[in-house]
Amino acid sequence: MGKVSGQKIFLLDAIGALASIVFLSLLYSFDAFFGMPKSVIKIFLGIATAFFVYSTATYFIKPINWQFYLKIIATLNVCYCLLTIYHILQNIETLTVYGHTYFTAEILVILILSTYELKKARKKRTIIE
Helix, strand or coil, rough: CCCCCCCHHHHHHHHHHHHHHHHHHHHHHHHHHHHHCHHHHHHHHHHHHHHHHHHHHHHCCCCHHHHHHHHHHHHHHHHHHHHHHHHHHHCCCCCHHHHHHHHHHHHHHHHHHHHHHHHHHHHHCCCCC
């Protein structure tokens, strides 16, 4: 992943959350094709929406101690992945190969982004960022 300046990583996170909202909306419409119950997809949609609002607001507010807020969203993203894994295991019988593929890909992308965010949050703050 190329370099993304400090606070702009919140914009990247917001775009990722928006992408999740779009894809999860499709999964909700085609729940039988993916095999995840609509009730679970609603929870995922609510979380993705909250993350979108958080990251967008943080991007525009531009807090001085942005690393702290980045640690929060990175940690929440990892927790979302754990929740997703839990629901995959709970619905293993009904989840289709397409559902497995989508959720596995989503988890991988989020974990890569979260790892990058945590590394970025640990770096010393510079005046330029």
